[in-house]
Amino acid sequence: MNKQNKLLFLLLLLGIGSVQAQIDTNEFKDLDEIDIYSLLKESVFKKVVVRFEESPGNLTEITHDEFANRGARDLMDVMRMIPGFEFAQNVNGQIGMGYQGMWAQQNKITLLVDNVVLNDGLLGGFSIAQRIPIDMIEKIQIVKGAGSVQFQGANTITTINIITRSGDKLEGARVSVSNGSYDSTFARRGISVVMGDNLGKNKYWTVIGSYNSGKITNIGKITPTSPSWEQQCNLSELFLFAKLKLNKWDIKYLLNNYTSQATIRQSTIRSLVQNLQISNEFKIKKTDLSILPVLNMSTQLPMNWIVQSPMVTDTNNIMQSKAQARLMLKHAYEDNKIKSLSYFGVDYNWEQNTLLQNKTKLNPYTSTSFYAQNVFQKNLSRIFINRLLVKTGVKADIQAGQKLNVSPKIGIEYYYKNLQINAFAGHYGINPNNYGNYLNANLKQEQIQSAQFRVNYIFKSNCNIAANVFMNKSSNMISFMQKKDYNDTFVNIASAGSQGIELEFNWKLMDGLHFKSYYTYFQKAHKDSNLYSLESGNSGLLGFASHKLYASLQYNLVNNYWINLNGQYYSKITGIKSGGRDKQDPLLMLDVTMNYSSPKSPIEVHTGIYNILNHNFKYFQAYNNPNNSSMGINNPVPGGGRELFLKIIFKLGFYDNDHQSVNYSNPIIF
Amino acid sequence: MAVGTMATFPVFDAWAQQEIDYTLHAKFLYHFTKYVEWPEDRRAGNFVVGITGNDELYNTMTRMAQVKKIKGQTMVVLRVKNTDDPSNCHILFVGKSKNAALPGFVLKIGNKSVLVITERTGSIRQGSDINFVINNNNLNFELNSTGASGKRMAVSSELRNLALRNE
Numbered sequence: 001m002n003k004q005n006k007l008l009f010l011l012l013l014l015g016i017g018s019v020q021a022q023i024d025t026n027e028f029k030d031l032d033e034i035d036i037y038s039l040l041k042e043s044v045f046k047k048v049v050v051r052f053e054e055s056p057g058n059l060t061e062i063t064h065d066e067f068a069n070r071g072a073r074d075l076m077d078v079m080r081m082i083p084g085f086e087f088a089q090n091v092n093g094q095i096g097m098g099y100q101g102m103w104a105q106q107n108k109i110t111l112l113v114d115n116v117v118l119n120d121g122l123l124g125g126f127s128i129a130q131r132i133p134i135d136m137i138e139k140i141q142i143v144k145g146a147g148s149v150q151f152q153g154a155n156t157i158t159t160i161n162i163i164t165r166s167g168d169k170l171e172g173a174r175v176s177v178s179n180g181s182y183d184s185t186f187a188r189r190g191i192s193v194v195m196g197d198n199l200g201k202n203k204y205w206t207v208i209g210s211y212n213s214g215k216i217t218n219i220g221k222i223t224p225t226s227p228s229w230e231q232q233c234n235l236s237e238l239f240l241f242a243k244l245k246l247n248k249w250d251i252k253y254l255l256n257n258y259t260s261q262a263t264i265r266q267s268t269i270r271s272l273v274q275n276l277q278i279s280n281e282f283k284i285k286k287t288d289l290s291i292l293p294v295l296n297m298s299t300q301l302p303m304n305w306i307v308q309s310p311m312v313t314d315t316n317n318i319m320q321s322k323a324q325a326r327l328m329l330k331h332a333y334e335d336n337k338i339k340s341l342s343y344f345g346v347d348y349n350w351e352q353n354t355l356l357q358n359k360t361k362l363n364p365y366t367s368t369s370f371y372a373q374n375v376f377q378k379n380l381s382r383i384f385i386n387r388l389l390v391k392t393g394v395k396a397d398i399q400a401g402q403k404l405n406v407s408p409k410i411g412i413e414y415y416y417k418n419l420q421i422n423a424f425a426g427h428y429g430i431n432p433n434n435y436g437n438y439l440n441a442n443l444k445q446e447q448i449q450s451a452q453f454r455v456n457y458i459f460k461s462n463c464n465i466a467a468n469v470f471m472n473k474s475s476n477m478i479s480f481m482q483k484k485d486y487n488d489t490f491v492n493i494a495s496a497g498s499q500g501i502e503l504e505f506n507w508k509l510m511d512g513l514h515f516k517s518y519y520t521y522f523q524k525a526h527k528d529s530n531l532y533s534l535e536s537g538n539s540g541l542l543g544f545a546s547h548k549l550y551a552s553l554q555y556n557l558v559n560n561y562w563i564n565l566n567g568q569y570y571s572k573i574t575g576i577k578s579g580g581r582d583k584q585d586p587l588l589m590l591d592v593t594m595n596y597s598s599p600k601s602p603i604e605v606h607t608g609i610y611n612i613l614n615h616n617f618k619y620f621q622a623y624n625n626p627n628n629s630s631m632g633i634n635n636p637v638p639g640g641g642r643e644l645f646l647k648i649i650f651k652l653g654f655y656d657n658d659h660q661s662v663n664y665s666n667p668i669i670f
Numbered sequence: 671m672a673v674g675t676m677a678t679f680p681v682f683d684a685w686a687q688q689e690i691d692y693t694l695h696a697k698f699l700y701h702f703t704k705y706v707e708w709p710e711d712r713r714a715g716n717f718v719v720g721i722t723g724n725d726e727l728y729n730t731m732t733r734m735a736q737v738k739k740i741k742g743q744t745m746v747v748l749r750v751k752n753t754d755d756p757s758n759c760h761i762l763f764v765g766k767s768k769n770a771a772l773p774g775f776v777l778k779i780g781n782k783s784v785l786v787i788t789e790r791t792g793s794i795r796q797g798s799d800i801n802f803v804i805n806n807n808n809l810n811f812e813l814n815s816t817g818a819s820g821k822r823m824a825v826s827s828e829l830r831n832l833a834l835r836n837e
Contacts, residue, residue, distance in 0.1 A: 036701040044809040
């Protein structure tokens with residue numbers, strides 16, 4: 001499609017959107033049927049429910065409407081709207097996530113979809129590039145800092161829980177079709193379907209599926225043996241998530257399949273993760289005491305990073321089967337002044353690894369974990385915002401052949417009128433076995449300390465300024481080492497860490513005009529002077545920009561149209577020493593997007609021009625390393641080239657857009 | 671309307687509980703007109719609602735005007751500036767942020783039949799006819815039926831009984 005056609009298409013689309021625009025007037029349909037007496041009984045405050053464990057100190061939420069109106073194309077775009085998150089490409093070409101400079105692989109971030117863990121069992125990470133269709137997402141909860149206790153063990157400096165749409169509210173289907181005119185970036189071409197139905201009496205089903213395909217261009221050299229292999233890769237992915245709720249029984253099933261096929265030489269990068277979770281909450285005495293048994297089962301087929309014909313002996317060719325039985329006891333207490341919510345749990349984990357090359361089964365290993373966590377809130381006055389919260393949690397992992405792994409954490413949150421103060425600290429360990437690295441017997445347990453101090457001040461309820469000082473430190477950091485002979489393994493890095501500050505300024509100028517911004521300063525701290533020159537180059541830290549500025553201006557043009565202007569500035573990216581290039585020049589990215597969405601309309605449209613200033617921009621490449629030709633580093637992925645993106649969502653059947661409440665019985669809390 | 675919540679930045683989550691929903695004010699405004707009689711010469715033509723200092727209420731009333739009439743008259747919603755003369759309005763709503771301009775508006779209105787509605791404590795004494803009051807999360811109102819009568823508007827006894835206070 002040439003430029004002129006693109007413009008015409010865009011104009012045509014806007015025209016279609018205009019026809020579809022409807023005035024949202026049903027809110028006054030029954031106005032004459034109600035009387036002034038009933039109005040006197042209505043609450044004057046907006047009905048936004050804030051769960052008490054979702055206090056804002058270390059938990060961030062972003063809803064679908066919010067990120068869709070701000071022009072997000074995929075999960076990477078969404079996470080970039082939140083301070084601290086960036087993306088990088090590892091030695092295997094996977095796009096992974098980082099938080100405050102720490103690489104997410106090796107279990108430093110836990111990614112959940114409706115409480116089902118998405119991290120692979122092999123590297124403890126996940127590939128985030130276009131994996132999860134954002135149309136399936138109702139909201140995303142992020143526990144920043146020392147992560148959620150119950151998902152520790154393989155622990156985390158942050159926990160991300162993606163809450164999907166549910167059939168109890170979604171009575172019908174959403175079909176999303178998208179395409180992007182990408183240059184040197186990732187495919188943003190796909191179709192996704194989200195459908196579900198309410199079966200009545202707290203029963204519903206939901207099925208979510210997506211298929212993405214496209215190409216990665218200019219990805220450079222990957223291996224010393226195939227220097228021109230990956231000039232262009234086709235890429236496809238199938239994602240399936242199904243959940244069924246039958247009264248109290250929750251059954252969730254996740255299938256994640258990722259395939260990449262190079263065009264020049266037959267090669268495949270493939271991963272298959274299946275995960276089944278069954279849970280049930282038994283209320284023992286009304287709502288204050290309940291038991292939650294959870295059964296998690298997962299199978300993971302290998303991530304064959306580089307599969308050549310014939311297949312090389314690659315330690316990554318492992319099939320991993322895992323099962324977890326979890327029993328939780330929940331206790332809640334509330335009176336006029338005090339609220340308390342406690343969880344006590346025990347997990348039993350079983351894991352079996354099989355080498356596919358020779359069908360060798362390795363001995364299964366088991367572990368047991370105990371944990372407890374509590375959120376205690378004391379209202380210091382009758383005003384909701386004047387309160388004190390204390391959050392405590394501890395988890396102990398017992399695993400044969402490993403040291404006892406005890407992970408305590410504590411947080412204090414204080415709210416006085418317009419001032420919010422939050423302090424959080426946690427210590428936790430990562431046992432090597434947690435991600436199936438059974439080959440390196442000398443690997444030591446990783447110990448991580450994480451702390452943050454956040455102050456937030458609100459001006460007149462429509463404006464706030466916040467500062468968050470953070471520190472993450474890891475001793476014996478576990479890092480993946482890819483070797484030239486494919487005899488890959490894990491190594492301990494002596495110590496590594498990051499520290500810095502995040503500043504936020506948000507201003508709701510008026511109804512329909514919102515400005516949001518943040519600035520992050522990030523500094524690496526590590527003792528290994530030669531950290532980035534390890535053979536693998538996988539340092540566990542990312543080559544983040546020291547300074548990043550993000551700003552977003554949203555304008556509600558007409559009732560259902562949002563125009564959005566996004567800007568991101570990355571300072572020179574440093575700390576990349578093994579790649580033959582030790583810096584990335586400063587980068588400014590600008591996006592202009594439009595979102596049309598109305599509960600009454602059968603279609604939604606998201607479109608925009610992304611990265612306007614950088615037509616030929618190619619993301620920084622890990623593999624063109626003249627000194628160490630095979631090995632890359634955790635490279636930053638600021639974005640692709642200029643892209644015209646279009647997504648149309650068709651809403652079929654009766655569709656209720658009111659997604660304010662979600663039932664999920666296993667909250668991440670903190 | 672698909673309005674994104676301000677949930678990205680957690681501050682607004684907590685604060686949102688205190689955020690006022692002006693849809694309720696709009697519904698009250700509509701129902702007030704059932705309890706107030708305007709003089710004969712104001713019962714023809716458009717029913718004009720002037721709003722100053724509250725964009726959210728203006729947007730809500732604009733949406734309402736597309737589907738509702740008041741006493742058989744077409745509702746027209748206008749944004750009123752400090753320098754405007756609101757005498758041709760049937761209702762003038764003065765938002766909190768423009769309360770300082772209330773005495774000026776009252777002076778311009780004089781004895782013309784404009785029902786002045788406000789949302790700030792003490793406004794009744796400054797010439798407001800109806801002042802919204804938030805009471806235990808509910809919206810209530812104070813009334814100055816004497817002032818309204820002085821402008822040839824008749825306030826029903828039912829509305830007077832409903833008011834928290836009537837002067």
